[in-house]
Amino acid sequence: MVLSLVFREETWCFTQGEGQGIQPRDIVCRIMAANHEGSRRVQRRAASASHGRAWMTRHHERRKPLMHAQQIIATHPQVKGNTNDALIRCIEQCYDCGQACIACADACLGEDMVAQLAQCIRSDLDCADACFATGAVASRRTGSNEAVIRAMLTACETACRACAEECERHAGHHEHCRICAEACRACERACGEALRSMQPG
The missing domain is CATH 1.20.1270.360 (Substrate Binding Domain Of Dnak; Chain:A; Domain 2)
Known part of the structure; x- marks a missing residue:
């Protein structure tokens, strides 16, 4: 039996009955850690894309004509x-x-x-x-x-x-x-x- 608890950015794994056909603790932890890291990478990419869009918006606004002739x-x-x-x-x-x-x-x-x-x-x-x-x-x-x-x-x-x-x-x-x-x-x-x-x- 495998129990897992995600606390902030760390994953804690607890196993019972190792050797009874259940995956070893270290393999389960690695799988869960990999999934958690993949989620973090997606979040970082989304944040980076959002930052890029915000920069482009500010850059476009700075390039707007400033003449007041009309x-x-x-x-x-x-x-x-x-x-x-x-x-x-x-x-x-x-x-x-x-x-x-x-x-x-x-x-x-x-x-x-x-x-x-x-x-x-x-x-x-x-x-x-x-x-x-x-x-x-x-x-x-x-x-x-x-x-x-x-x-x-x-x-x-x-x-x-x-x-x-x-x-x-x-x-x-x-x-x-x-x-x-x-x-x-x-x-x-x-x-x-x-x-x-x-x-x-």
Whole structure:
């Protein structure tokens, strides 16, 4: 006869009548201990999976856009909620692209082959300046200066295209150039869409 008691994480076995066809105490204990350890492994895997899902959720939340262009421009007293959504998307893309270009230029300066990246650095910095200036001018709603906004959008579109083409030349060797090229292409498209959304004044 075999009696077992599970107390916390330890298994205690008691046997009676060994030698009368009943399994020896040590074999029974090993079987029970193996079952207990298997259960603990399942619990650990479940806990690990839960932790992984929680990390992915937090990581995804951190990656959510933090721009407030849509919200704050909509509150402008002369806008009264009537926003140009294409232009607002362009503002957000301009700031995103400007940051990517600054980071790419800095990463290029850290490369061993920095001399070969001189044009890329120049393109990055020119594009960043154009993006930040365009984002700032396009964010203003007091009064009207659409001719200047259109000129800025055109210049920014040109700068983004040039920077994207230069970064794409190095994308195969430098990941930061690949990422920057993607940001520049997105901003180039956004500038074009914003231009098409504006009627000549």
